[in-house]
Amino acid sequence: MKSTRKTIGTCLSLLSVLLIFLTASCEDYRYKVEEVDPDAVVSFDTVIQPLFTSNCISCHGAIRNPDLRQGKSYESLTKGGYVTLPAGTSKLYSTITSGSHISYLDDPEKLKVLYWIEQGAQDN
Ligand code: HEC
Secondary structure (H helix, E strand, O other): OHHHHHHHHHHHHHHHHHHHHHHHHHHHHHHHOOOOOOOOOOOHHHHHHHHHHHHOOOOOOOOOOOOOOOOOHHHHHHHOOOOOOOHHHOHHHHHHOOHHHOOOOOHHHHHHHHHHHHOOOOOO
16 A cells, blocks of 8 residues: 555656656747747848748749849849738738748748738838
8 A cells, every 4th residue: 555655656756747847848949939020120131031042042043933032032022013012912922821832931931021011012
């Protein structure tokens, strides 16, 4: 009887250690998710173009529209009608959030593109 109680005791302490560990790792995860402030001005040069350069130009160069290479992308996007309002239904945002393109950018990156278009798709 005594040993049964001891075993239950050991199990309970192991369980609490596990719980503490799980809670701690969940919190860590929460803090790793990047928050995107909808009121912060999104710069085309320092925020949006680097996303294109890292994730898009392997396919979107001179041959495929829109041309997303540095120095070409802004004109290609605005003249091609990719960044119209409302931002949520613009060709650029719809493309990066659906179909074959859904995983080229992560969620905070997609939000930055959305906010940049909402803010008037400026060459800033
Ligand atoms: C692996 C190659 C590849 C990559 C990487 C890629 N695209 Fe594309 N993209 C395509 C192809 C192919 C099409 C046309 C067919 C389709 O929609 O899948 C296309 C279509 C598009 C269109 C619609 C063009 C139109 O005129 O209808 C947009 C906008 C676009 N891509 C933006 C992006 C952005 C922004 C990125 C980076 C986040 C990106 N693409 C990354 C291959 C790619």
